[in-house]
Amino acid sequence: MSAPRHILAATDFSPAATAAAQRAAALARRSGARLTLAHVLPTDELSVWQGLLGSGDEALRSGLRHEAQQQLTAFAATLGSDPDIETQVLEGQPAAALHELAATLAADLLVLGQHGDGSAPAPLLGSTASKLLRKCRQPVLLVRRPMVDTDYAALLVAVDFSPASALSIRYARELAPGAQLTLLHAHEFPYEGKLHFAGIEPAVIERFRTEMLDQARSSLHRLAAASDPGEMAYDTALLRGAPSRVILEQAAARGSDLIVIGKHGRHLVEDLLLGSVTGHVLAAAAADVLVVVDPRRPSAER
Numbered sequence: 001m002s003a004p005r006h007i008l009a010a011t012d013f014s015p016a017a018t019a020a021a022q023r024a025a026a027l028a029r030r031s032g033a034r035l036t037l038a039h040v041l042p043t044d045e046l047s048v049w050q051g052l053l054g055s056g057d058e059a060l061r062s063g064l065r066h067e068a069q070q071q072l073t074a075f076a077a078t079l080g081s082d083p084d085i086e087t088q089v090l091e092g093q094p095a096a097a098l099h100e101l102a103a104t105l106a107a108d109l110l111v112l113g114q115h116g117d118g119s120a121p122a123p124l125l126g127s128t129a130s131k132l133l134r135k136c137r138q139p140v141l142l143v144r145r146p147m148v149d150t151d152y153a154a155l156l157v158a159v160d161f162s163p164a165s166a167l168s169i170r171y172a173r174e175l176a177p178g179a180q181l182t183l184l185h186a187h188e189f190p191y192e193g194k195l196h197f198a199g200i201e202p203a204v205i206e207r208f209r210t211e212m213l214d215q216a217r218s219s220l221h222r223l224a225a226a227s228d229p230g231e232m233a234y235d236t237a238l239l240r241g242a243p244s245r246v247i248l249e250q251a252a253a254r255g256s257d258l259i260v261i262g263k264h265g266r267h268l269v270e271d272l273l274l275g276s277v278t279g280h281v282l283a284a285a286a287a288d289v290l291v292v293v294d295p296r297r298p299s300a301e302r
Contacts, residue, residue: 003031003033003174003175004027004031004033004108004109004174004175005031005033005034005108006033006034006035006036006105006106006107006108006109007024007027007028007033007034007035007036007107007108007109007110007111008036008038008098008101008102008105008107008109008110008111009021009024009025009035009036009037009038009110009111009112010037010038010039010040010094010098010110010111010112010113010128011037011038011039011072011075011113012039012040012094012113013039013071013075014113015113016113016114016143016144017112017113018075018113018147019113019143019144019145019146019147020111020112020113020114020141020142020143021037021075021079021111021113022079022147023111023141023143023147023288024037024111024141025079025080025085026147026151027109027111027175028085029080030151031174033109034086035085035086036085036086036087036088036101036105036107037072037075037076037079037085037086037087037088038087038088038089038090038097038098038101039068039071039072039087039088039089039090040089040090040091040092040093040094040097040098041061041064041065041068041089041090041091042091042092042093042094043091043092043093061091065089065091068089069087069089072087072089073087088101094128094131095128095131095132095135096131096135098110098128098132099132099135099136102136102138107138108138108139109138109139109140109141110132110136110138110139110140110141111140111141111143112128112129112132112140112141112142112143113142113143113144114129114142114143114144114282114289129142129282133263133282133291136293137293138293139171139290139291139292139293140290140291141288141289141290141291142282142288142289142290142291143288144285144286144287144288144289145257145286145287145288151176151178151179152175152176152179152257152258152288153176153178153179153180153257154179154180154182154254154255154256154257154258155172155176155179155180155181155182155256155257155258155259155260156182156184156247156250156251156254156256156258156259156260156287157169157172157181157182157183157184157259157260157261158184158185158186158243158247158259158260158261158262158277158281159183159184159185159220159223160185160243160262160277161185161219161220161223162262162294163262163294164262164263164292164293164294165223165262166223166226167262167292167294168260168261168262168290168292169181169183169223169224169260171260171290171292172258172260172290175258175290176258179258180234180235181234181235182234182235182236182237182250182254182256183220183223183224183234183235183236183237184236184237184238184239184246184247184250185216185219185220185236185237185238185239186239186240186241186242186243186245186246186247187212187213187216187238187239187240187243188240188241188242188243213238213240216238217236217238220236220238221236224236237250243277244277244280244281244284247259247261247277247281248280248281248284248285251285251286251287252286256287257287257288258287258288258289258290259281259285259287259288259289259290260289260290260292261277261278261281261289261290261291261292262278262291262292262293262294263278263291263292263293263294278291
């Protein structure tokens with residue numbers, strides 16, 4: 001996987017979206033990627049304005065598009081011009097409009113702002129970010145941290161040995177080649193309680209646990225070697241516990257400013273309802289989160 005060639009960032013001019021656009025511009029400058037900045041005029045809001053103002057549909061749309069384009073152009077100018085930033089004003093449902101634009105542009109990275117500070121206990125179901133993650137096949141970067149004038153310095157890549165894990169490592173290397181990289185595998189010993197209940201000797205259970213740990217450690221090092229981290233400094237962490245909890249705790253303890261995690265379910269919204277690892281991390285992380293999609297993942301339904 002190579003560095004992004006065309007980045008699409010969405011903005012609604014909120015503080016969260018501003019931080020996301022600033023991060024997208026910084027990534028574009030470093031990699032030389034094209035950057036398109038998009039703003040969507042939701043169709044339901046257009047209908048509300050039409051009802052309030054009583055103006056003709058086309059006149060209202062034209063006026064709102066013109067105003068939004070001016071605001072978007074002015075905002076893009078604050079992000080710098082190296083490389084030049086393209087702007088697009090769209091109409092429709094935000095997630096659907098951005099998904100269609102990403103496909104049209106062949107964008108290979110989407111950047112969005114995620115509202116909240118990571119303290120909310122529940123995922124933001126129904127949000128533009130969740131809907132896009134359900135649809136998109138390209139990586140999606142959810143920005144939560146205010147932008148600072150530095151590249152990502154500490155990356156935590158969650159590894160579960162799926163094809164998405166290998167892609168996550170490669171993408172992390174391309175996105176932030178100078179960062180400290182930690183490859184983290186969180187594991188739980190399955191059926192331990194049932195084995196105890198069945199009367200299996202503790203020494204036998206401990207041997208099984210040790211064997212599983214050794215296998216996971218070997219798999220982690222093989223994955224790191226196969227993913228070709230190059231000259232990037234990296235370390236590995238193999239910890240026992242619920243994966244989402246371990247990922248969040250380690251990201252906080254290590255001062256990670258970006259968590260990279262694979263997504264290999266069919267629909268993110270379904271996974272969130274079921275309590276997936278990806279969903280929990282998205283809901284509670286204070287760091288930015290990059291979601292990399294398993295290439296075997298089927299196309300999501302619209």
